Amino acid sequence: MPEISPPAAPPRTDHTLIDDTQGLAYGSFMAALSVVVLTHLGFVTGQTAGIALLISYATGWDWAWVFFVVNIPFYWVGWKRFGPTFVAKSLFAVTLTSVLAALLPRYLSFSDLNPLLGAIMIGAFTGSGLIALFRHGASLGGIGIVGLYIQDATGFRAGWVQLIVDAAIFAVALFLLDPVAVGWSFLGAVVANLTIAINHRRDRYIV
Template identity: 60%
Template sequence: MAVHTKLDDAQALVYGTTLAAFGITILTHLGLVTGQTAGLAVLISYATGWGFAPVFFTINLPFYWLGYRRMGLAFTVKTFLSVAAMSALVQVMPAWIDFAHLDPAFGAVLFGMVSGSALLALFRHGASLGGIGILALYLQEKTGFRAGWTQLVFDAALFAVALALRDWQTVAWSFLGALVVNLVIAINHRRDRYIAT
């Protein structure tokens, strides 16, 4: 089990939320979608014209109680800070970054790599970006329905809705990006390979 100082945790939250915000900036610049809570917020922002940042922050609010009950106070506070920081950064980052050209295929892969790395940093320091992952763990504990299946069903529904809002090529590139995120996490988020000294 890795032991981190408060300074370790703070830098990881800054690193993770900054990378996550950069990933969302890439995603929304290309008009792509993704899975989980961020994907829901992106779809709502596309459908309504509301900004991603306030939608993402608001969607996460109901999940903190579940996070507290399932994962404890430290996790919930770190997650709240991560969601708030990412929301703030997503709001201002387009003023700091301008893409003259970004190929959708490369952008989808880059989004996946950056976002996967961001989530790894947060996970390894006892935080997340909230939402559906917390709900999935809660349902698994209460009903026995596997968390991975809950997330898969949710993402399948999101991508089905995305097909009604976006063309199939955009949804296909979006799927590639989401696949890369999940591969980065699946390959690298293993406690037996993570040893702090």
């Protein structure tokens, strides 16, 4: 009998401009929606978004502007590590997220939101938004870029860099926020990371 060959994999095609625009817009919208829930509940998160939240809580400055400014130094690192296209897409995503996070509270509010449900919502919104951005060649987190840069230069794993920074952010948050809120925030971070780990795998999905 002739050997039966497995079905050929579908040809891979690059994202079009429309694909990228939609993906970056969706990812930015979900990230901004997550920030609205975060700030309503007084929670915190990791990466540059978490740094911006801590600065916002401590100073009263608007998160959207702080987030935009905090990310500026990381664009140079991103340019060196990933090139101008990545930086341009990331700049677009960060700018759009900042704008939406400033505008959405005018049209969306919560009279009562259970913190458990809020933490799950934050994780789901963040995870799905970041997956969309990753798959369209962008990022919201400058810490991840620096982690990869350090990994290339020293061999120290990028994941450990991000973990150390996130641990520091949550440690500082304990001095600024209610410990219970920090605990709920940690749950949201777990949900977000599980969402990304399970659904953003190159060995399982075509990206």
